Amino acid sequence: xxxxxxxxxxxxxxxxxxxxxxxxxxxxxxxxxxxxxxxxxxxxxxxxxxxxxxxxxxxxxxxxxxxxxxxxxxxxxxxxxxxxxxxxxxxxxxxxxxxxxxxxxxxxxxxxxxxxxxxxxxxxxxxxxxxxxxxxxxxxxxxxxxxxxxxxxxxxxxxxxxxxxxxxxxxxxxxxxxxxxxxxxxxxxxxxxxxxxxxxxxxxxxxxxxxxxxxxxxxxxxxxxxxxxxxxxxxxxxxxxxxxxxxxxxxxxxxxxxxxxxxxxxxxxxxxxxxxxxxxxxxxxxxxxxxxxxxxxxxxxxxxxxxxxxxxxxxxxxxxxxxxxxxxxxxxxxxxxxxxxxx
Amino acid sequence: xxxxxxxxxxxxxxxxxxxxxxxxxxxxxxxxxxxxxxxxxxxxxxxxxxxxxxxxxxxxxxxxxxxxxxxxxxxxxxxxxxxxxxxxxxxxxxxxxxxxxxxxxxxxxxxxxxxxxxxxxxxxxxxxxxxxxxxxxxxxxxxxxxxxxxxxxxxxxxxxxxxxxxxxxxxxxxxxxxxxxxxxxxxxxxxxxxxxxxxxxxxxxxxxxxxxxxxxxxxxxxxxxxxxxxxxxxxxxxxxxxxxxxxxxxxxxxxxxxxxxxxxxxxxxxxxxxxxxxxxxxxxxxxxxxxxxxxxxxxxxxxxxxxxxxxxxxxxxxxxxxxxxxxxxxxxxxxxx
Numbered sequence: 001x002x003x004x005x006x007x008x009x010x011x012x013x014x015x016x017x018x019x020x021x022x023x024x025x026x027x028x029x030x031x032x033x034x035x036x037x038x039x040x041x042x043x044x045x046x047x048x049x050x051x052x053x054x055x056x057x058x059x060x061x062x063x064x065x066x067x068x069x070x071x072x073x074x075x076x077x078x079x080x081x082x083x084x085x086x087x088x089x090x091x092x093x094x095x096x097x098x099x100x101x102x103x104x105x106x107x108x109x110x111x112x113x114x115x116x117x118x119x120x121x122x123x124x125x126x127x128x129x130x131x132x133x134x135x136x137x138x139x140x141x142x143x144x145x146x147x148x149x150x151x152x153x154x155x156x157x158x159x160x161x162x163x164x165x166x167x168x169x170x171x172x173x174x175x176x177x178x179x180x181x182x183x184x185x186x187x188x189x190x191x192x193x194x195x196x197x198x199x200x201x202x203x204x205x206x207x208x209x210x211x212x213x214x215x216x217x218x219x220x221x222x223x224x225x226x227x228x229x230x231x232x233x234x235x236x237x238x239x240x241x242x243x244x245x246x247x248x249x250x251x252x253x254x255x256x257x258x259x260x261x262x263x264x265x266x267x268x269x270x271x272x273x274x275x276x277x278x279x280x281x282x283x284x285x286x287x288x289x290x291x292x293x294x295x296x297x298x299x300x301x302x303x304x305x306x307x308x309x310x311x312x313x314x315x316x317x318x319x320x321x322x323x324x325x326x327x328x329x330x331x332x333x334x335x336x337x338x339x340x341x342x343x
Numbered sequence: 344x345x346x347x348x349x350x351x352x353x354x355x356x357x358x359x360x361x362x363x364x365x366x367x368x369x370x371x372x373x374x375x376x377x378x379x380x381x382x383x384x385x386x387x388x389x390x391x392x393x394x395x396x397x398x399x400x401x402x403x404x405x406x407x408x409x410x411x412x413x414x415x416x417x418x419x420x421x422x423x424x425x426x427x428x429x430x431x432x433x434x435x436x437x438x439x440x441x442x443x444x445x446x447x448x449x450x451x452x453x454x455x456x457x458x459x460x461x462x463x464x465x466x467x468x469x470x471x472x473x474x475x476x477x478x479x480x481x482x483x484x485x486x487x488x489x490x491x492x493x494x495x496x497x498x499x500x501x502x503x504x505x506x507x508x509x510x511x512x513x514x515x516x517x518x519x520x521x522x523x524x525x526x527x528x529x530x531x532x533x534x535x536x537x538x539x540x541x542x543x544x545x546x547x548x549x550x551x552x553x554x555x556x557x558x559x560x561x562x563x564x565x566x567x568x569x570x571x572x573x574x575x576x577x578x579x580x581x582x583x584x585x586x587x588x589x590x591x592x593x594x595x596x597x598x599x600x601x602x603x604x605x606x607x608x609x610x611x612x613x614x615x616x617x618x619x620x621x622x623x624x625x626x627x628x629x630x631x632x633x634x635x636x637x638x639x640x641x642x643x644x645x646x647x648x649x650x651x652x653x654x655x656x657x658x659x660x661x662x663x664x665x666x667x668x669x670x671x672x673x674x675x676x677x678x679x680x
Contacts, residue, residue, distance in 0.1 A: 100499035104506055149670055158495050159673055165440065165502050166669040169606060173662030176531040180656055187527060188520055195513045270510040274503070320517055326510035333503070337484055 007289075020290035023283050027297045034301055035079065038308045039071050043315070077201035078307045078321065079300040080209045081262040081269065086276025086299020087220060088259035090291055093277050094227040095248050095255075096157040099337070102273035103139075103259035106164030109270070110171035111142020112263040117175050117190050121182035132208065132264035139260030142167060143252065154245050156234070196269030196322030198307055205265050212261050217296065220254045224288040227251060231286060269322045271329030272299050278336050302329070349620045358619060362633035366414065369640030373410035374402060377647050381406075408539040413643045413657070414636040415542060416534065416598045417608055419549050421635020422556050423594040424609020425616065425627050429563050430587045433494040434614070434672055438474075438595040439606025439662075441497070442504035446477025447599035449508040452526055456519045463544045463600065471596035477504050478592050532605040532658015534643055545597040552593045553632060559586060560625035567624070605658045607665020608635050614672065 005016040039055075040046040046054075046063050053059040054067050089102040096106075103109045115138020116131055146167050150159040179190055226247040229237045237244050259273065276299035277291070283298075284290045306324035313319075349358045375381045379401050386406075389399040420438060427436040438444050450473025454460040460469065481504050485497035512530070528536075562583050566573045573580050598605065616630035639657065642664060646655040 098495070098499060100496075100503050105499065105502045149674070152674060161495065162435065162498060162673040163670055165498055166666050166673065168502070169439070169662050169669070170666040173606075173659040173666070177655060177659045180528055180531050180659075181650065181653055188517075191513060191517050195510070195517045270506055274506075317518075320514075322510065323514035323517065326507065326514060330507035330510070333507075334480070334484065337487060 016287075016290050017285075020284045020287075020294075024290070024293055024297075027283075027294060027301075031079075031297045031301055031304075034304050034308075035075060038075050038304050039067055041308060041312055042066075042071060073203050073206050074198050074201040074307070075304060076206045077209060077265060078198045078303045080206070080213050081198065081266040082272055082276070082299035082301065082303030083217070083296035084209075084213050084258040084262035084299070085269065085272040086280070086295045086302070087217060087292060088255045088262070089273030089275075089299075090277035090280065090288075090295045091220060091227065091251050091255040091258075092273070094286075094288060095230050095251050096161055097231060097233070098157065098161065099278060099281075100274070101161060102271075102277075103255070103263075104268070104270045104273060105168075106161055107146060107166075107168035107171060108139050108143050108164075108256055108259050109263055109268050110168045110175065111145075112136070112139040112260055113194060113268050114138055114142075114171045114174050114178070116193055116263075116267070117178050120190050120193065121178045121186055124183075124186060132261075135264035136257075136260040139256055139263060142171065143256040147249070147252065155248065192320055193267040194322075195320040196263075196267035196325070197320035198266050198303075199318055199320070201265070209261060209265055213258065216254055216258050216261075217292070220251075220258075221289075221292055223247070223251060223254065224292060227288040231288075266303075267320075267322065269303065270326045271333060272302055272325050275325075275329045275333050275336075276302060278333065282336070355620055355626055359629065359633065362630065362637065365637045366633060366640070369637050369644070370410045370414060372644050373413060373640050374406045376644055377406065404538075405536075408537055408542065409534050409643070410640065411539070412537050412542045412601055413534045413639045415546060415549055416602045416605065417636040417639025418553070418632040419594040419598045419635075420605060420608040420639070421612035421631040422553060422628055423591045423598075424635075425613040425624075425631040426556060426563070426587050426591050426594075427609065428613045429567055429624055429627070430584065430591075431492065431494070431497055432567065433497055435494055435498050435610065435669065437607060437610035438591065438598075439604060440505075440610065440669075441481050441501035442477045442508060443474045443481070443592065443595045444599055444604035444606060445505040445508040445512075446480075447471075447474040447596055448530060448604045449473055449512045450476070451600070452512050452515050452530070455526060456515045463541050467545055467548075467597065467600040470600040471592065473508075474596040474599065475592045477508060478588060480504050482588070528656065529603040531656035532603040532661070533654075533656045534602045534639075535654060535657075537601060541601050545601055548593055549597050552590050552597075555586070556590050556594075556628055557625065559583070559590070560623075560628055563587065563624045567622075603656075603658060605639070605661055607661045607669070608639055611665050611668050612638060614668070 005018065005021065036048045036051050040048055040051045044066055050059055050063055051067065054063045092101040092103065092106065093099055112135045116135045119126060119131060119134050146160065146164050147155060150163040179187055226242060229240060229242045230244065230247060234244050277295050279298045280291050280295035284294050302325060303321060306328065307321040309324050310319040310321050349355045371383060374386050375383055379398060381398050381402060385398050386402050389402040393399055423438050424436065427438065427441065428434060447470040450469040451466050454465060454469040481500045484500035486492045562578060565576060565578055566580060566583050570580050612631045612634040613627060615634050616627045620626045620630055642660040643657050646657055646660045649655050
């Protein structure tokens with residue numbers, strides 16, 4: 001039996017190891033299990049069998065309301081946000097070639113935050129319907145600013161990160177200015193948004209997020225091989241014929257589109273974009289074709305489980321999911337850095 | 344070697360004199376300008392012939408403490424930044440960017456929310472612990488891997504640690520609305536509304552740190568030639584590093600305890616100082632101290648006028664002024680990976 005599996009045509013090219021395939025399958029099963037358990041847990045416990053029955057339309061009436069109206073949209077949103085953030089982080093780490101890059105480190109999240117907090121504090125009467133598009137635009141504009149400022153006969157990954165860190169500080173300053181100058185009754189709302197929450201997600205959120213995330217995932221997948229090339233370093237990538245700057249820009253666009261959409265719906269959930277890709281790389285290695293789906297699932301798992309804890313552990317309090325992604329993510333991240341220090 | 348403006352010692356001393364004048368101007372300006380405009384006559388009267396009028400009270404209770412705090416905090420942050428840039432040989436080093444401020448803030452918010460601590464003494468201790476913890480963490484993370492410490496790794500490690508502590512801080516604030524209201528303005532970085540006792544409580548430590556930093560300038564000069572060279576010349580580099588680290592943590596912890604996290608002062612001023620007088624650490628430290636105090640005083644005065652009658656927190660002002668400078672340094676290519 002061959003150790004590798006090759007999937008290749010005009011626009012696709014993957015080299016998957018058999019081991020990766022196995023890992024992916026196990027992870028998919030785990031994600032589904034977590035999904036089902038998460039749906040079943042809460043104020044009213046529903047057994048996994050009943051959850052699956054209800055999902056396929058054969059459940060009892062009393063479960064249908066709870067699952068379909070309250071829990072399912074929220075958990076789907078958590079899943080999609082996790083996948084989007086994690087993949088966004090994988091792309092960034094691939095093109096910047098540094099395991100510490102992620103949307104919340106290089107300022108993309110903070111740009112989105114300024115847009116969202118500005119909307120929440122300066123126009124408190126505007127419908128929350130506008131929050132997602134405004135946030136997405138904020139993320140895009142800030143990413144564009146970072147890219148332009150980092151441009152000097154092309155963009156190097158180092159400049160991109162460092163400029164991002166600088167811009168992040170400006171954005172954080174503007175955010176805190178907005179918070180401090182706004183009326184005090186608005187601040188808790190803003191704080192919750194900054195921490196990140198999927199509380200009160202509805203089917204509308206799902207219907208916006210789902211097609212967008214899937215489209216972006218597919219496009220990213222198609223561009224997977226360019227990430228593999230970029231990971232070798234600019235010189236080698238240029239040497240094997242890759243238009244380095246253009247590919248980097250396109251991949252950056254995917255990364256921002258994914259992160260922006262996730263933040264637009266769920267707020268500034270931190271550490272998923274940093275942690276997800278790390279764990280995924282640990283599981284299947286850096287080859288992007290295998291990394292991407294695994295990274296998406298790991299991210300989905302992190303956010304789903306964090307939200308499960310936030311919903312249930314301190315009941316009746318429903319704590320924002322961002323608290324747990326950072327409380328679990330941050331120490332674990334430091335541990336990972338320490339463990340992989342010589343790689 | 345880049346040519347600097349003030350080459351000879353008399354010129355440097357003259358420059359110091361100019362700094363002193365500017366510092367005094369900043370202090371006086373900070374006392375007399377604001378929502379309640381006063382004149383320096385009134386300011387002097389407030390101390391010589393105190394009559395209990397509103398203006399006199401404003402000056403004695405609000406303006407003077409504020410001016411002194413801005414000056415002391417500015418100097419401390421700038422000296423911490425200069426030490427950090429010298430020790431890490433990293434032009435982007437700053438206690439804000441390296442997550443030390445974020446660690447100190449988190450420790451204070453944590454203490455205030457969980458243990459209901461609220462005295463300055465407790466704040467200072469907490470702030471010191473938080474700053475030390477995050478400082479060690481960033482250094483440790485930045486030093487991981489085979490190629491050792493690089494500016495890029497240190498900056499990213501700082502950003503990651505900042506992200507971690509600030510999301511912890513937000514988590515506490517979300518679950519504790521009372522704490523949120525108490526610390527919100529403080530968290531943005533501000534020198535307003537502090538009592539003079541807050542400064543006098545930490546000032547001895549600050550002063551001590553300034554003096555020790557100055558005394559250490561010579562060993563640091565040696566250290567800046569490279570750790571191997573310094574070792575070869577017989578320097579106990581571990582001791583120098585540990586002491587410098589302690590000073591940086593002490594200075595930023597005192598500053599954060601009094602005024603909340605204020606970034607970029609420690610980044611900008613050492614650059615200005617080096618531009619003026621070259622790379623001799625003794626002069627860099629002295630000039631950084633003065634320039635930091637001056638910058639923070641003027642930033643504070645400016646912050647009062649931009650959003651009249653409201654105020655822009657000084658931490659926001661310094662970030663808005665300092666970040667473009669940071670970007671300039673990056674673009675100019677002073678940083679090597």
